[in-house]
Amino acid sequence: MRQASYWELAATPQPAPQSLPETVDVLVAGAGFMGRWLALFLGRRNPAPRVLVVERDRIGYGASTRNAGFLTTGQITEMFEDARDSGLDAVLATFARRRTGLALVRQEFPQLEVDACGSTDFDPVNDEKREFARHVNAALGEIMFVERPVNLGGRATTGFFQARDGGVHPVKLLELIRLRATGATFAFGVNVRRIGQGAALCEAGGRTHEVRYRRAFVCTNGFAPDLEPASPVVPGRGQVIVTSPVTTTTDRTLGYLNAGYDYFRFVDGRLLIGGGRDRFRAQETTAEIAVSDALLGHLRATAARVLGHERFVVDWHWAGIMGFVGGRHLGGSPRRAMDETTEAVAGFGGMGVALTPVFAREIAQEF
Ligand SMILES: Cc1cc2nc3c(=O)[nH]c(=O)nc-3n(C[C@H](O)[C@H](O)[C@H](O)COP(=O)(O)OP(=O)(O)OC[C@H]3O[C@@H](n4cnc5c(N)ncnc54)[C@H](O)[C@@H]3O)c2cc1C
Incomplete structure (x- = not known):
């Protein structure tokens, strides 16, 4: 079906x-x-x-x-991990391509509604990542990533914010x-x-x-x-939920958690949240478009963490198929x-x- x-x-x-x-x-x-x-x-x-x-x-x-409709260049924790595996040059080259793509989409379709909410990496900040963000900003020749106070489910912390990212209706x-x-x-x-x-x-x-x-x-x-x-190409399934309309103090932004494996945004007053592939890798290495209860449990728990409460129901749950060449x-x-x-x-x-x-x-x- x-x-x-x-x-x-x-x-x-x-x-x-x-x-x-x-x-x-x-x-x-x-x-x-x-x-x-x-x-x-x-x-x-x-x-x-x-x-x-x-x-x-x-x-x-x-x-x-x-998909989740993130029009994004990527975020610090994931870039930091990718740079360890593939080198900073490869990370910057991919970033530059995405930045060009972001500009192309906006230039071609100025009428497209873009939720200009920026993106936030909510993973813990440490000195290594601060240093990495400084390097990236210097290499890009502009301050793309800034550390700033953030709120996730009522918990105040700091995270890296990038203003140019936004959300689209795919x-x-x-x-x-x-x-x-x-x-x-x-x-x-x-x-x-x-x-x-x-x-x-x-x-x-x-x-x-x-x-x-x-x-x-x-x-x-x-x-x-x-x-x-x-x-x-290796297929990889991604699952996404959209909740009922919610209230929360969490920042309205494209949110990244768990090195980008989990991600969220707000759409029409609802929370959209996806991820969990890293926890269910064997099960999600498939081209079958189908959802699973195990992953739904993970997405529900992550939604509660993001919102800071459990006052929501899941109104949509679907899967999509990505294609991977040799890595993330x-x-x-x-x-x-x-x-x-x-x-x-x-x-x-x-x-x-x-x-x-x-x-x-x-x-x-x-x-
Ligand atoms: C859950 C999820 C969340 C994601 N979130 C984001 C995000 O927020 N931001 C982001 O940048 N990317 C995201 N992605 C990745 C992004 O959606 C993909 O990288 C992008 O859509 C790939 O586009 P494509 O045209 O290559 O592939 P697809 O959109 O998969 O298109 C392939 C098409 O080929 C068709 N097809 C397959 N076989 C045949 C055949 N034999 N004959 C004819 N037609 C065929 C399929 O029906 C399909 O429509 C996400 C992906 C998933 C699954």
Whole structure:
């Protein structure tokens, strides 16, 4: 059974196509953020290629319609841990990409409502992290992260605040991108069964169609291994709850806890909270879109900690599927050639909202 996210209340399922073209210049599989941004930027090339985007769901059923809507560059504790594993240069390069993506989203869609609440890392501050934040600010050439007093569930402490981050409605953003990608044809309800060497076998309405292409991009994120058996992408499930309307003294911000494994924001007077993947790693290493009671218990307990009380009920609980390449966020590039005509662009981890437009623009510039 299809499991709706809070955001999908605002979605209009798209009709299935009557037919599919036999040939296109560019075929894009998957209409999440990556596939849509790619269609938008390809449409700006001169001459613009004929682009067909095929999506097996009527809205999109992976990560983009089911995430937390953080338009974020990242936060200190996680960057600190990533720098230990992968080096400061890799952390700063990813930060810079996300910062570019953040600016791109705002520049393309000034009409998009962004909850300009900034983000706060609520994990304990220590001297090592202070020193790290100083380094990061110096390397970025601007004061991005400031330590300041914060309130979490009635407990006063300090945390690192970053003012530029904000919250978006992911489904509204997805729809804006699709409507702006006027040169592309979108076909929903079309499942790509096989792709490679200039041809894709697509299934729609119980029939199969072959679509031939000059170039194709597999933008199916956590589902990439279905179409690319050698894919390094490992699926990872993320679960999210939205509570009933709540009152709390907790700061209204994008909140990070537990090195970013747990995260929260306030939406329409409710608390949205996600995470727990680190505690249920084996169970959550799956491409199955389903929720679990064990993880619900963790999210409820974290919500009580964030709010400072238990006066709420869980009104929504859903799951989405991320794709990871070799690590949490810095694992590797999402771009891989499958053959001379076909490329996979998949594996954005837990941070694709700001990253996907940057990769899409980069790919389109190669045309
Ligand atoms: C619970 C959760 C919370 C998250 N929170 C955030 C956040 O706050 N901020 C942030 O930046 N990132 C967040 N992310 C990550 C972010 O959502 C992703 O990085 C981003 O959406 C990836 O976009 P995509 O287009 O690559 O993948 P997807 O959105 O997964 O798109 C892939 C699409 O391909 C389709 N598809 C799959 N197989 C086929 C096939 N064979 N044929 C046709 N279509 C197919 C799927 O239906 C799907 O719509 C979160 C992810 C999850 C799961």
